Amino acid sequence: MQLNPFAISSLMLILAMLPMTIAVLAKGRTLEARLHSGMNICVLIWGTGAFWFSTTQNPDIALRVWTGTYMAVLFIPVFLFHSLVPMTGYKITKILLPFIYGQAIIFAVLTALGKMTTDEGARLFFDSFYWPIGSHVIYPASFVSWMIIFSTTTIILGFHFFQSRPEDKKPLYLLLAGMPLGCFGGGMNFLPTLGLDIYPYGNFLVPIFYLMLSYALVYHQFLDITIVLKKGIVYVLLIVIISAMYVLSVFMLQPHFGKIFGSSSNMSEMMAALLLGIIFAPMRLGLEQLFDSTIFRSYNDKIAREKQLMEYELVRSEKFKTVSNITKGIIKEIQTPLAAIKTCSEVNRQNLENEEVLRNSAQKIDQQVDHINTLLHQLLKFSNPSSPKTEQANIYDVLEDVFGILKHKMTENNIELETHFNTKNSILLKIDPTQIRQTICNIIINAIEAMPEGGTLSITTSITKSSDTPGTVVGDFFEIDITDTGRGIPPEGLKSVFDPFYSPTAKRAGLGLSIAHRIIKEHKGHIKVKSELNKGSSFIIMLPVTVTTRT
Known part of the structure; x- marks a missing residue:
């Protein structure tokens, strides 16, 4: 197998369109998406067949492969017309569709019957690959019909463009720019079969047209494909194009390296591949960054705006x-x-x-x-709320003040107080003593009222590492665990326990726990609750440790 420019262009076409074909087949749900899939499959058949018959040295195989692929080629402008023109709203679409499909079916049947080529079979074209010779009447008629449908699609889109509002013209720019490339590039592939010795370099324009068409359809939401898939497709196509350019460059520069270094064919290919690899690798990264800052910039801005609006x-x-x-x-x-x-x-x-x-x-x-x-x-x-007026205060002094304030209330309600302090030394924290005293009072009062028939109130302190508590900032925390043996909180109420006026019972509701929660947050601390129904609750206050003094 020998690669030639036409085979390389066909390979580029296959690689460029395969990701999009798979994506649209998998995700497309609308009629337009399915019609676009039909065109994709036809183009994919042409690219595969063209690569095959342009690399085989057997004229009979080349003829049979060309015959099969040409039947798919006949339907490319048909699906293109049907997927694009209806969005213009012109009534002529419904009139033309039966004729357009009818002529494609007739020519496809004639191709299958062998009426599209002469009995001479395929001839060697430019001493490179075999190409069939077309019949004198039927093949030119199919070529003219193909060009008319493609041109009609372009003209209708042009009329629609000029009649559209300015904001509706943006999606059509790329379509109208790509249509002439597709018409000219695809049309050049008919010329060898007509007997014209013109090399089909226009096949290189077909993947470019296809990429422009696919981008316009996907990016401007003519097809129902998500933006994540859009970016994936664009980057895959980018890699495909660069890879194809890389292969083409190696193929074209290999003879020159052979002359320069006087080396064997394998050595010159390796030198060309190495040099081009150094060039193309940063090029790919640069193009991806360019796409992110240009093509997808509006999308990124839109996501940022939507996120801000949602917040x-x-x-x-x-x-x-x-x-x-x-x-x-x-x-x-x-x-x-x-x-x-x-x-x-x-x-x-x-x-x-x-x-x-x-x-x-x-x-x-x-x-x-x-x-x-x-x-x-x-x-x-x-x-x-007033901002905390922080100072270095001994947290144990604050706790003793709270116990003194609530001693009478605990005695009245038959509450037994148990304390488990991690140390008898002073622990200095940067806090607002008044606010922290209020917070602990609110939580203890809430615990006392959860034990109407009496019970045990346990106060435990400890120093907790941030690694022991997921979701907290880095550093040490002074932990105060206030546990009661009361009614407990229902599981569905745990997430609402700090909401204003929340109460698991109808006896008492207010802002005490809400205020406590806010005060702890303002001290850059954390407060959490654990509870088991009919067994009791634990409120855990965590305050950041800044200074520890032992006396």
């Missing part, structure tokens, strides 16, 4: 969700004390002369007003 919508959605939860929580929390105040007011009106009843009602009203005031105070803190 904005997500934040906006979360804000609305938070506002909704807060509103519902406020209504629910205020309804109870307002109902109690109204009840007390009714009792007062009915017992104006009973001082004891009036005194008790006034006390209850004060309690309910205090409850509303506390709720509004929490809401004010939540909606207008």
